Amino acid sequence: MAKFKKILIANRGEIAVRTIRTCRDMGITSVAVYSQADTDALHVKLADEKYEIGPPDALESYLNFDKIIDATKKSGADAIHPGYGFLAENPDFVERCEEEQIIFIGPSSSCMSKAKPKHRARQLMRMINIPVTPGCDDAIASGSAEGLQQARDIAADVGYPVIVKPSGGGGGIGITIALNEAEIEKAVHTAEVRGRKAFGTSSFYIEKYLQGMKHVEFQVLADSHGNVVHLGERDCSVQRRFQKLVEEAPCPIVSPFWRMKMGAAAIDVALALEYVGALTVEFFYFPQERKFYFNEINSRLQVEHCVTELVTGIDIIREQIRIAEGEELSFSQDDIRMTSHAIECRINAEDALRNFMPSPGIIEKLRLPQGPGLRIDEGIFEGYNFPFYYDSLMMKIMSTGKTRADAIARMKRALAELELTGPKTTIPFHHAVLDAEEFISGNYTTDLADRPEIKNTLKR
Numbered sequence: 001m002a003k004f005k006k007i008l009i010a011n012r013g014e015i016a017v018r019t020i021r022t023c024r025d026m027g028i029t030s031v032a033v034y035s036q037a038d039t040d041a042l043h044v045k046l047a048d049e050k051y052e053i054g055p056p057d058a059l060e061s062y063l064n065f066d067k068i069i070d071a072t073k074k075s076g077a078d079a080i081h082p083g084y085g086f087l088a089e090n091p092d093f094v095e096r097c098e099e100e101q102i103i104f105i106g107p108s109s110s111c112m113s114k115a116k117p118k119h120r121a122r123q124l125m126r127m128i129n130i131p132v133t134p135g136c137d138d139a140i141a142s143g144s145a146e147g148l149q150q151a152r153d154i155a156a157d158v159g160y161p162v163i164v165k166p167s168g169g170g171g172g173i174g175i176t177i178a179l180n181e182a183e184i185e186k187a188v189h190t191a192e193v194r195g196r197k198a199f200g201t202s203s204f205y206i207e208k209y210l211q212g213m214k215h216v217e218f219q220v221l222a223d224s225h226g227n228v229v230h231l232g233e234r235d236c237s238v239q240r241r242f243q244k245l246v247e248e249a250p251c252p253i254v255s256p257f258w259r260m261k262m263g264a265a266a267i268d269v270a271l272a273l274e275y276v277g278a279l280t281v282e283f284f285y286f287p288q289e290r291k292f293y294f295n296e297i298n299s300r301l302q303v304e305h306c307v308t309e310l311v312t313g314i315d316i317i318r319e320q321i322r323i324a325e326g327e328e329l330s331f332s333q334d335d336i337r338m339t340s341h342a343i344e345c346r347i348n349a350e351d352a353l354r355n356f357m358p359s360p361g362i363i364e365k366l367r368l369p370q371g372p373g374l375r376i377d378e379g380i381f382e383g384y385n386f387p388f389y390y391d392s393l394m395m396k397i398m399s400t401g402k403t404r405a406d407a408i409a410r411m412k413r414a415l416a417e418l419e420l421t422g423p424k425t426t427i428p429f430h431h432a433v434l435d436a437e438e439f440i441s442g443n444y445t446t447d448l449a450d451r452p453e454i455k456n457t458l459k460r
Contacts, residue, residue, distance in 0.1 A: 003325055004028055004078040007105070009043070010068050011083030014379035014395055015301070016043035019081050022317040031075045033068060035061035037387045042379050049075055056389045062086045063200055065096050072102055079103035079324055081317075085173075085391065088300040090200065105324040106277045112299050114273050121297040122205075128272050130265050132294045133284065134158045135207030139167040142202050143188040151188050152181060154206045161209040163242075164188055166195025166202075173198045175242040177209055210284055215239065215295070215446050216251050217282040218266035219308045219316070222275045223323045229333045230263045231308050231316075236282075238433055240356055240449045245426060246433055247304035248343045249311045252404055252442030253287055262292055269297065278305075278320050303346070303393070306377060310342035310400045341404040343411050348392040351424035353458055359424035360388035369417035373400050373410040386423055394425070404442070408434060432457035 007023055008031040009016045016032060020043060023030040032047030037056035044050050051071040054061035061067065063086055072080055080102060082088035088106065095109035106112070115121045125132045136154045140147045155162045155178065164187040166174040174194030176187035188204065196202040219231040233254060238246035250259070266281040273279075280302045282295040305316045314336075319329070350356040366382040378395035380386060386394065397418070399410035412434055415427060432454050438444040448454065 004103075004321065006031060006049075006075065006077045007321070008033065008068075008072045008075055008077035008080050009047070009083060010062070010080050010087055011085065012038055012041060012043055012062065012379075012390065013393060014377045015083040015085075015303070017046060017379050018377050019083060019317055020046050022315060022321070026318060026321065028321070031071070031077050033062070033071050035389075037389050040384065042381055042384070051075065056387070058086065058390065059197070059200070065093055068093075069096065069100055069102065073100075077102075079105050079321075081105045081320070082300065084298075084301050084303060085198070089298065103324055105320050107273075107275055107279075107299050111273055111275055115297040115299050122294070124269070124272055125294045128268055130268070130294050131292070133207045133210060135162075136205050139203040139205050140188075143185075143192045143204075148185060148188055151184055151204075151206055155181070155184055158206070158208045162187075163207050163209045164191040164204055165207065166191050166199060167205050173243070174204075210293070211447060212286070212288075212445050213237075214251065214253070214285040214287065215244075215282065216254060216262065216285045216292070217280050217295075217298075217302070218263055219302070219305065220266050220270045220275070220279040220281060221316070221319055221323070221329060222270045222277065222279065223329045224276050224326060225328045227329045227332070228267050228270045228275070229329060229331065229336060230266050231312050231314060231336055232338045233259060233262065234302075234304055234307055236304060237444055237446045238439070238448055239446055240429075244304060245346050245348070245429065245449070246344065246439075247307055248341065248404070248407070249307040250338050250341070251285075254285070258285070258287075258290075258292070265292075265294075273297075275299075277323055278316055303396070304344055306375065306396060306398050307342040307344045310375065310398060311338040311340050312336060313339075340400050340402055341407045342398055342400040343404075343407045344396050344398045345411060345415065345430045346393055346426065347395045347397060347418075347420070347430075348426045349386050349394050349423040350392050350426055352426045352429035353424070356426070356429075357424075358388060358392055360386045360392075361423045362386070363420065364422040365419055366421075367417070367419035369397070369414040371410075371413070371417075373406070374398065374414050375400070394420075394423075408440070428458055429454070 006029040020030040032050040053067040087093040091112040097104040176190040178184040178187040191204040192202045222228040235251035280298040375398040401407040
């Protein structure tokens with residue numbers, strides 16, 4: 001397969017900027033697409049070429065197959081990089097690309113269909129003897145009267161509380177807790193509506209709501225020549241409403257034995273899927289009970305891929321492109337070493353003092369921190385009017401150090417130096433987390449954001 005000369009990036013925000021930069025490093029022309037709400041966005045300013053694809057509503061722009069394909073053909077791009085979110089995990093879109101003979105930088109439609117909707121991944125885990133969270137293995141098509149009754153029956157079987165998850169995507173979008181039967185209808189409605197809006201499908205599934213665990217995920221890369229490696233794990237346990245806010249690599253409390261066990265399981269998943277591309281396998285890890293459960297597969301890049309890049313020295317987007325070009329991985333499992341520690345804080349346009357309420361608006365002043373051990377992936381600039389139509393992520397600040405303590409100290413410095421006025425942000429939350437004893441110890445779990453010490457710190 002020939003080397004790519006031009007890639008269209010079917011996404012927006014910081015991931016589009018990040019992909020444009022890697023394309024430029026590789027001598028590849030980048031093509032941006034943008035909605036009318038993103039005319040002045042940073043990814044549009046930085047791309048070599050750009051094409052407007054419609055109104056602000058994602059269903060009419062970033063989720064519109066025809067408009068993305070049309071822009072690809074007009075630009076003469078060799079391939080499409082989907083970023084994450086939107087069409088990144090949509091097997092129907094991948095199948096359309098295959099029909100149009102356009103290379104999709106990711107797994108094939110047939111491979112993706114084995115893991116999508118999300119419930120199919122659960123079925124696969126059972127086949128290869130990886131423990132799964134109690135729940136349903138078949139998606140419920142909609143929240144109709146029949147679908148709602150199915151949901152009630154499943155929830156009663158596994159026991160409340162339960163989680164209702166959209167089956168078409170990831171990133172915590174649309175996930176809702178039902179503590180009892182009285183709450184199940186509202187949870188189903190929320191998952192259905194948000195799943196349709198974000199991923200183009202209203203189907204959902206139900207799992208037991210587990211608490212007191214670590215959310216640990218493994219980054220896997222697989223090429224078309226049969227080579228499969230994992231790049232170690234990330235701890236993604238600092239979350240609000242099931243969406244991650246702080247990630248780190250490696251997990252501070254995973255032992256070499258459990259890293260081996262979960263890493264081997266992640267590779268087994270890739271082999272069972274006959275996967276080609278970048279894959280993330282997520283687990284719920286219970287250190288006290290010495291067990292883990294499969295959570296979900298993400299057949300795409302993850303927002304938090306950067307901490308893995310920092311500790312391994314591997315550019316994952318570059319590897320995605322090379323794999324799509326038909327190249328072999330240039331390293332083996334024995335070559336992977338996590339030689340440092342990295343932390344990522346997501347800076348979102350959300351008011352951390354008001355239950356993370358969305359806070360779009362004009363960025364009046366922006367001064368980014370600098371210095372050793374820092375990396376910033378941003379999708380904003382001073383004077384930019386941050387829109388309310390899409391995800392609230394503005395930028396990611398990452399710190400790295402020889403030890404975890406070094407990485408924490410550098411992140412504290414970075415947050416102290418960062419000046420961002422206009423929209424309210426998650427910066428106060430990050431200050432509170434980094435000072436929390438539970439976080440510093442490394443023993444925090446997915447309920448950290450709801451701890452009284454965090455909430456009380458935010459109120460001060």
